Amino acid sequence: MDIAFIVETIVKIVVILLVFSALAGFGTYLERKVLAFMQRRLGPMHVGPFGLLQVAADGIKLFTKEDIIPQNVVKPIFKIAPVITAATAFMAAAAIPFWPEFTVFGYTVHPIVADINIGILYILGVMAIGLYGPLLGGMASANKFSLISAARSAAVFISYEVVSGLSLLAPLMMVGSLSLIDINNYQAGGIGSWIVWSQPVAFVLFWIAAFAETGRTPFHLIANDHEIIDGFGTEYSGMRWGLFFIGEYANMFFISFVIAIIFLGGYGDGTGLGVLGLLLKVAFFFFFFLWTRAAWPDVRPDQLMWLCWKVLMPLAVINVVITGFVMMF
Amino acid sequence: MHSEPLNDRNVSSNSTYYYVDIEEYPTQGWDKFKRVIKRTFKGELFVGLWVVLREMIKFDIHTVQYPKEKLPIGPRYRAVHKLLRLWESGYERCIGCGLCEKICISDCIRMDTKIDENSRKEVTEYSINLGRCIFCGYCAEVCPELAIVHGQRYENGSEQRAHFVIKDDMLTPLDLLTSGQQAEYPGFGSITPNESVKKTPLAY
Ligand code: SF4
Ligand code: SF4
Numbered sequence: 001m002d003i004a005f006i007v008e009t010i011v012k013i014v015v016i017l018l019v020f021s022a023l024a025g026f027g028t029y030l031e032r033k034v035l036a037f038m039q040r041r042l043g044p045m046h047v048g049p050f051g052l053l054q055v056a057a058d059g060i061k062l063f064t065k066e067d068i069i070p071q072n073v074v075k076p077i078f079k080i081a082p083v084i085t086a087a088t089a090f091m092a093a094a095a096i097p098f099w100p101e102f103t104v105f106g107y108t109v110h111p112i113v114a115d116i117n118i119g120i121l122y123i124l125g126v127m128a129i130g131l132y133g134p135l136l137g138g139m140a141s142a143n144k145f146s147l148i149s150a151a152r153s154a155a156v157f158i159s160y161e162v163v164s165g166l167s168l169l170a171p172l173m174m175v176g177s178l179s180l181i182d183i184n185n186y187q188a189g190g191i192g193s194w195i196v197w198s199q200p201v202a203f204v205l206f207w208i209a210a211f212a213e214t215g216r217t218p219f220h221l222i223a224n225d226h227e228i229i230d231g232f233g234t235e236y237s238g239m240r241w242g243l244f245f246i247g248e249y250a251n252m253f254f255i256s257f258v259i260a261i262i263f264l265g266g267y268g269d270g271t272g273l274g275v276l277g278l279l280l281k282v283a284f285f286f287f288f289f290l291w292t293r294a295a296w297p298d299v300r301p302d303q304l305m306w307l308c309w310k311v312l313m314p315l316a317v318i319n320v321v322i323t324g325f326v327m328m329f
Numbered sequence: 330m331h332s333e334p335l336n337d338r339n340v341s342s343n344s345t346y347y348y349v350d351i352e353e354y355p356t357q358g359w360d361k362f363k364r365v366i367k368r369t370f371k372g373e374l375f376v377g378l379w380v381v382l383r384e385m386i387k388f389d390i391h392t393v394q395y396p397k398e399k400l401p402i403g404p405r406y407r408a409v410h411k412l413l414r415l416w417e418s419g420y421e422r423c424i425g426c427g428l429c430e431k432i433c434i435s436d437c438i439r440m441d442t443k444i445d446e447n448s449r450k451e452v453t454e455y456s457i458n459l460g461r462c463i464f465c466g467y468c469a470e471v472c473p474e475l476a477i478v479h480g481q482r483y484e485n486g487s488e489q490r491a492h493f494v495i496k497d498d499m500l501t502p503l504d505l506l507t508s509g510q511q512a513e514y515p516g517f518g519s520i521t522p523n524e525s526v527k528k529t530p531l532a533y
Pocket of ligand 1: 435461
């Protein structure tokens with residue numbers, strides 16, 4: 001392992017951390033603005049031009065707030081839980097190719113931290129570990145709302161994880177590789193070769209599972225404000241709560257990248273246009289997360305489990321079987 | 330619509346009330362599945378998406394950016410009181426009769442009077458404890474001279490409890506009066522400030 005590789009990796013890690021922490025903050029601003037516009041409001045307006053510095057104000061507030069650890073919590077677990085959520089969200093980013101490779105000063109940069117050959121498996125696995133954040137944090141909080149939230153997160157987790165795994169199986173069978181770069185190159189032939197055309201069912205299923213994965217609105221039941229306060233986050237304050245927050249928003253960006261790369265062709269052939277296309281696709285998926293929050297109600301936990309186990313999972317299995325038959329004959 | 334049919338709360342053919350059409354709740358698994366399919370492909374979710382997107386595109390924002398913009402309030406809104414002056418002479422309208430002090434149900438008006446050198450009754454102190462005032466409007470109602478009225482200033486935030494309550498704050502300043510900015514309450518007995526308003530000759 002030579003020095004250049006280590007330096008490059010460290011630089012990439014730092015860049016991803018900085019960019020996506022900032023994006024997570026900016027995502028909260030976008031969310032407030034988009035939700036406000038959809039509800040005929042203006043959203044944040046007073047801090048900075050168009051309220052742009054609201055993120056900075058929130059950051060300062062979160063950082064300087066007193067870190068309260070309630071009396072009856074299980075302290076080590078309570079303290080580590082937010083770190084799990086934030087850390088796993090960023091760890092998942094290691095296998096995502098954010099950009100086609102490019103050359104700087106005669107040195108070829110691969111904008112992916114680790115092009116491991118089981119990329120998508122790794123991403124799904126690490127994102128799944130992220131669910132331990134709400135689960136442990138909720139159970140350690142000595143708060144009934146948090147406990148309900150933890151129970152829900154476990155229930156939701158085993159429901160959607162089956163769907164997201166099975167729905168991805170069919171496109172992976174077609175590509176024959178788990179690496180996101182291979183998946184991307186498989187669709188390099190332009191819009192016509194996007195996997196979404198040959199696997200529309202898998203696309204929709206994975207998209208639905210992504211909502212459960214990130215806990216966004218139709219499936220926002222682990223921290224459903226009007227039922228269980230902030231769920232697992234009820235007892236958290238200051239930057240510990242902020243870490244949950246960053247984890248959630250970073251996750252939204254990463255899952256948007258994953259959907260765009262697997263189903264919508266990613267960055268295509270790697271030209272500038274392809275990169276722009278990837279960013280636009282990611283922006284659309286992120287926008288859609290906010291859009292549904294303004295438009296759709298939440299489902300009940302039992303409805304989500306019912307939906308995942310009795311509707312989505314059979315569909316995913318049928319999809320896999322049909323794909324298999326089509327590929328065999 | 331006449332309210333008569335609405336008063337009959339019984340559901341019948343000649344009343345306005347009717348049972349809302351509620352679909353049978355499916356009991357069989359197959360029926361439930363059909364309902365899911367129907368709901369899935371009915372497109373209602375997309376209607377919701379379209380509605381919020383339409384509002385976003387129309388950009389018909391209803392926010393009032395409060396400290397910078399304010400909604401208009403009714404002319405008879407009962408906010409912090411004002412003591413008015415006579416248009417023609419600039420004297421204070423209050424004659425010190427004490428009716429407002431008497432009628433105030435929160436007992437929050439305090440005043441002090443004396444006989445001045447012209448043998449007119451002069452109000453030396455007049456204060457309303459706005460911390461107790463319930464803005465009922467009785468004082469303005471009872472005042473025979475339209476001297477105490479309710480103003481339009483509803484922002485009572487202040488560092489000191491004693492703010493806004495002293496006479497000097499409520500009384501129309503003379504320069505505002507001469508520039509014609511004293512708002513007149515448009516009710517019974519109010520005056521229309523023009524040339525016909527003359528100073529009462531007091532020289533007997
Ligand atoms: S508004 Fe009512 S409570 Fe307030 S000072 Fe006048 S009479 Fe008293
Ligand atoms: S009722 Fe009117 S005139 Fe009489 S003391 Fe009160 S403010 Fe003055």
